[in-house]
Amino acid sequence: MSSNQGTPLDYDVLVIGSGAAGLTLALQLPSHFQVAVLSKARFESGSTWMAQGGIAAVLETTDSFQEHTRDTLVAGAELSRPEAVKHIIEEGPASIQWLIEQGVPFTREGDHYHLTQEGGHSHRRIIHAADATGRAIHSTLLKRAHEASNITLLDHHVAIDLITRRKLRLPHNRCIGAYVLNKHTGHVQAFRANNVVLATGGAAKAYLYTTNSDGSTGDGIAMAWRAGCRVANMEFNQFHPTCLYHPQAKSFLISEAVRGEGGRLLLPDGTRFMPSFDDRAELAPRDIVARAIDHEMKRLGCDCVYLDISHRSADFIKEHFPTIYQGCLNYGIDITKDPIPVVPAAHYTCGGVITDNEGRTDLEGLYAIGETAFTGLHGANRLASNSLLECIVYGAASARSIAQRSTVENLDTIEVPNWDESLVTNSDEDVIISHNWDELRRFMWDYVGIVRTTKRLQRAQHRIELLLQEIAEYYSNYRVSSDLIELRNLATVAELMIRSAITRKESRGLHYTLDYPSASQERVDTILSPLNFQWPDSVR
Structure with a gap:
């Protein structure tokens, strides 16, 4: 080769x-x-x-x-x-x-x-x-x-x-x-x-x-x-209910197994709240737990809730959760004694x-x-x-x-053209990529998050259309980089998420909208086909 x-x-x-x-x-x-x-x-x-x-x-x-x-x-x-x-x-x-x-x-x-x-x-x-x-x-x-x-x-x-x-x-x-x-x-x-x-x-x-x-x-x-x-x-984008909330922690997950072994979710004043939302309490499915946490954080205006496993023995915690124990300890949180500050975070597509x-x-x-x-x-x-x-x-x-x-x-019989970089230049404005990354992730969090409305989704759709055109122009004129490739892909997928969310006129599972709070009797998948989906000419 x-x-x-x-x-x-x-x-x-x-x-x-x-x-x-x-x-x-x-x-x-x-x-x-x-x-x-x-x-x-x-x-x-x-x-x-x-x-x-x-x-x-x-x-x-x-x-x-x-x-x-x-x-x-x-x-x-x-x-x-x-x-x-x-x-x-x-x-x-x-x-x-x-x-x-x-x-x-x-x-x-x-x-x-x-x-x-x-x-x-x-x-x-x-x-x-x-x-x-x-x-x-x-x-x-x-x-x-x-x-x-x-x-x-x-x-x-x-x-x-x-x-x-x-x-x-x-x-x-x-x-x-x-x-x-x-x-x-x-x-x-x-x-x-x-x-x-x-x-x-x-x-x-x-x-x-x-x-x-x-x-x-x-x-x-x-x-x-x-x-x-x-x-x-x-x-349907799953938000994990319990991600460590700490200014220096980028994306440290607190495993579902902590709740499986008896961990309790608490408000800042120490009150347990999950039994009020579901009979399964902390062992309810993730969409229910994430929405409950989101609801309480918005109701109280608090930055996080807490997950407490400290009622289990220190030996049990260290044996079953060594990575979580050490990870939290690195941020000054001893989970054998203290509750863990947690927030929901995007987790699974x-x-x-x-x-x-x-x-x-x-x-x-x-x-x-x-x-x-x-x-x-x-x-x-x-x-x-x-x-x-x-x-x-x-x-x-x-x-x-x-x-x-x-x-x-016989692949040798198929002539694949070399990647053509003759008409592009190196970018001297990578700050544009950085700004687009930040804009995309912020409006997706604000408008296409745990709880949605039609108006929020429409705002997101308007912004993603503008962003896609800007990215397409940038992609056409500058040499590709890892950040640009990923931004282009992420914007494409964000468009698919937004369009799918607008299409679903009900609340089901991970898709919860205040405009359609009940589940429909009809259960159908949202299927998008490129043949029926019109992109701006510059994006094709």
């Missing part, structure tokens, strides 16, 4: 994204497939690496697939697709066993794995590695990938756009690769592949306050949309690129898995710890599909 800028790099499978979903797929492909896995930053980053709680799966005889299914459907506000829920949950035990075989060090209690309970679950079914499950899974799978002779791991590579036969004016449209910015060299490289997998995560960075890393900018969703794929349910049960999108040769995809599992609200399970199940399913269906095209 040549690494010259002008010569495309050829692989059987190009995986854009290096979290749990992407690595699972890469590791489960047959060893004769040559696979490239791209990470746009360090491999030790991203949502999987930051995940604390664990993975939900039926692992005890006292639990059942039927009860896990019921909990998922209830949390999803009756919008989850039953066939997708059934498929993912029934694959749960095998997925956990595969992770164990890879060497993931799940926490044990005697002869058994310790299971915890989280909001919305009727049983203890969350298998975990202390309170750093994502890091344990990610580091284990990364180690396996480094050992695999057929997998090439490339960090600091930022995908810009997909390459399709239609874009090259060739018949029989399918995805055949992507243009990628190599941040090590500053040049754009074409990658050709018979199969391309989008495993880029969600778009929580669209909001001012988020638990996610800086890379959660909806890249895969935006690229798939521009390539002609449909998206669904982009209005429940909608995404529409796929089938093998992860295939509308575009032949293109797969989407993990948070990038819309499988139908989450409905209007994700049940805690179902997302990592979805990553493993669909990573494996897509690997099987690629192995069985892979079309081997």
Whole structure:
């Protein structure tokens, strides 16, 4: 394989994204497939690496697939697709066993794995590695990938756009690769592949306050949309109820498991308030808990509420929540003695690129898995710890599909043009990108947040249309940078979120609007198609 800028790099499978979903797929492909896995930053980053709680799966005889299914459907506000829920949950035990075989060090209690309970679950079914499950899974799978002779791991590579036969004016449209910015060299490289997998995560960075890393900018969703794929349910953005509130803490999540092990939410005066909102109190689904906190903060005009686990023994807290304990201690908060100041923050994108049960999108040769995809599992609200399970199940399913269906095209016969930078210049006004980033995240938080109104959404729509035109002009005239690529993608996805939210004339799950406070009897997904969605000419 040549690494010259002008010569495309050829692989059987190009995986854009290096979290749990992407690595699972890469590791489960047959060893004769040559696979490239791209990470746009360090491999030790991203949502999987930051995940604390664990993975939900039926692992005890006292639990059942039927009860896990019921909990998922209830949390999803009756919008989850039953066939997708059934498929993912029934694959749960095998997925956990595969992770164990890879060497993931799940926490044990005697002869058994310790299971915890989280909001919305009727049983203890969350298998975990202390309170750093994502890091344990990610580091284990990364180690396996480094050992695999057929997998090439490339960090600091930022995908810009997909390459399709239609874009090259060739018949029989399918995805055949992507243009990628190599941040090590500053040049754009074409990658050709018979199969391309989008495993880029969600778009929580669209909001001012988020638990996610800086890379959660909806890249895969935006690229798939521009390539002609449909998206669904982009209005359902999950806000995690408990993010550490501290001026020096950027995005430190306080795991759902803290409430699962008895943590109580308190007002500044020490009053417990969740029982007034839901019979399940702190163990209600995340949308209910987040709205309750938002309501109390607005009612009282307070900056945060508090999560108290100090009634449990110090040894228990340090054993079960070592990462949270040390993280809070770094900010002067001893959670064995003091309540934790918390606020809601954008956490998970429940909608995404529409796929089938093998992860295939509308575009032949293109797969989407993990948070990038819309499988139908989450409905209007994700049940805690179902997302990592979805990553493993669909990573494996897509690997099987690629192995069985892979079309081997002679990529050398397809001439992919070099990325043309002849008509652009280096920007001397990067401050514009910074200002656009800030404007986007602020109006999304203010107008498309936990509680919405039609007027707020219309204001957001007006602002995003202006912002998209400005970004398109900037993108056309200056050399691409990582920040510009991410801003372009995030603005695209924000537009999809806003349009979807305006379309839904009800309150359901994570979409709560004061203008339509009740749920409709009709339960439908919000599906947007690029063919029916008119962009400004400058954005196409």
